[in-house]
Amino acid sequence: MDKIQHTVDTLHKKKKKWPRVLLGTLGIIVGVIALFFIAVFAVDQIATRSEASKIQPYGQTVAVDGKKMNVLIRGEGEETIVLLPGYGTAVPARDFELLIRELESDYRVIAVEPFGYGLSDETDKERTTANIVEEVHEALGQLGVDRYVLMGHSIAGLYGIEYAQRYPDEIIAFAGIDTSVPKQGGMDTELPEGLFTFLRESGMMRLLTKLGGDPYEKLGYDAEMSRQIRMITNRVGNNPTLMNEMRHISENFRAAREADAKFSAALPLILFVNQEDAEVASWTELHQEQAAHAEYGKMVGMNGGHYLHHKNSPEIAKELRAFLGEIEAGQ
Numbered sequence: 055m056d057k058i059q060h061t062v063d064t065l066h067k068k069k070k071k072w073p074r075v076l077l078g079t080l081g082i083i084v085g086v087i088a089l090f091f092i093a094v095f096a097v098d099q100i101a102t103r104s105e106a107s108k109i110q111p112y113g114q115t116v117a118v119d120g121k122k123m124n125v126l127i128r129g130e131g132e133e134t135i136v137l138l139p140g141y142g143t144a145v146p147a148r149d150f151e152l153l154i155r156e157l158e159s160d161y162r163v164i165a166v167e168p169f170g171y172g173l174s175d176e177t178d179k180e181r182t183t184a185n186i187v188e189e190v191h192e193a194l195g196q197l198g199v200d201r202y203v204l205m206g207h208s209i210a211g212l213y214g215i216e217y218a219q220r221y222p223d224e225i226i227a228f229a230g231i232d233t234s235v236p237k238q239g240g241m242d243t244e245l246p247e248g249l250f251t252f253l254r255e256s257g258m259m260r261l262l263t264k265l266g267g268d269p270y271e272k273l274g275y276d277a278e279m280s281r282q283i284r285m286i287t288n289r290v291g292n293n294p295t296l297m298n299e300m301r302h303i304s305e306n307f308r309a310a311r312e313a314d315a316k317f318s319a320a321l322p323l324i325l326f327v328n329q330e331d332a333e334v335a336s337w338t339e340l341h342q343e344q345a346a347h348a349e350y351g352k353m354v355g356m357n358g359g360h361y362l363h364h365k366n367s368p369e370i371a372k373e374l375r376a377f378l379g380e381i382e383a384g385q
Contacts, residue, residue: 102288102289105285105288105289106289108285109173109282109285109286109289110282111173112124112126112147112148112173113125113126113127113147113165113167113173114126114127115173115174116193116196116197117196118169118189118192118193118196119177119179119189119192121169121174121175121177122174122175123166123167123168123169123174123175123189123193124147124167124172124173124174125147125164125165125166125167125193125197126147126154126164126165126167127162127163127164127165127197128154128158128162128163129154129157129158129159129160129161129162129163130162131158131159131160131161131162132162133160133161133162133202133203133226133378134161134162134163134164134199134201134202134203135157135161135162135163135164135202135203135205135229135374136164136166136194136199136202136203136204136205137150137153137154137163137164137165137166137205137206137207138166138168138190138204138205138206138207138210138213138214139166139167139168139171139206139207139208139210140206140207140208140209140210140360140361141208141209141296141299141300141303142296142300143171143207143208144171144172144283144286144287144290144291145167145171145172145282145283145286145287145290146165146166146167146168146171146172147165147167147172148172148270148275148279148282148283148286149283149361149363150165150363151275151279152273152274152363152364152367153363153367153370153371155367156367156368156370156371157371157374160375161203164194164197164199164202166190166193166194168186168189168190169189169295170290170293170294170295170296170298170299171290171296172286172290173286176293176294176295177189177295180298180302181295181298181299181301181302182302182305182306183212183213183216183302183306183309183310184216186213186299187213187216187217187220190213190217191217191220191221200224201224201226202224202225202226203225203226203227203228203229203374203378204217204218204225204227204228204229205228205229205230205231205374206228206229206230206231206233207230207231207232207233207361207363208231208232208233208234208360209233209234209303210230210233210234211230211233211234211235212233212234212235212236212306212307212310214228214230214233214317215236215310215315215316215317216310216315218317218318218321219315219318222318222320222321225321226322226378226381227321227322227323227324227377227378227381228317228321228322228323228324229323229324229325229326229374229377230323230324230325230326230327230341231326231362231363231370232326232327232328232360232361232362233325233341234307235340235341235344236307236310236311236314236315237311237340238307238334238337238340239334239335240334241303241304241307241308242304242307242308243304244304247297247300247301251292251297259288259291259292260288263284263287263288263291268280268284269364270283273364273365316344316347317344317347317348319347319348319349320349321348322348322349322350322351322377322381323344323345323347323348323350323351323352324345324351324352324353324354324373324374324377325341325344325345325351325352325353325354326354326356326362326366326370326373327341327353327354327355327356328356328357328358328359328360328362329355329356329357330356330357330358330359333360338353338355341353350380350381350384352377354373356369356370
């Protein structure tokens, strides 16, 4: 009987210890996680301060709405092509590098970095389509550019419609690189702004970028340019201006749909469209519809992902050159 009681007492004591052991283990785990985030945050802060003096300027700045907007100008052709980025492309002028190389022998190419992107200032002004369009136009006005081909990637397709409606006498043609269209689905969903802000402020964005590898080196960028892109991306990624633009995305799409926004039929239109694993239903058909609406419109299907200009710049430049030649010949 004494042995049985002893066994019961032992088990009872062990049961009392389990909560303490469990709490201790949880405390250790929480502590390790906390130390991890503290370390990530500290490394990001130190690296950001260290990199600030290593970032090399490129292009030139123009005064827009009392702030500085960065633009990169290459080539000396008589005709000008203005490049606009997709949402969240942290360093637009460098992201377009391969395409600029293909175009600069025949055209003057201007890559605009809107506020919040690349080396441009941030802004507190709301990132509505109207404000973004007005700011880009003011930048071009400061450069004395009043006649050009407007060429954009991704969401620049949405902004480009309003731009063309506001300044129809300035635009020769619009060229889209897998551009957004007002009727595309899935744009009413609110994006996780809080998550992106956390990634930036905690330093996790730098860690995730590091673990993801360098996409630009894989494309053939030289090591120094890739390094510069990484540093600028770590500095500007998910900044308040970009988060403001994210907040307005669904609203900007909704306003365009409700207005039945379209490019003018008189505006020549060439659309380079990704046909490889397109994430939006009827993606090709939506662009075919856009091209068909134009009196002189063309859709060019390509494989290569959403950033078509990363892998298809020679083909894009060749098609664009031929398209613009046909327009000129027809005038």
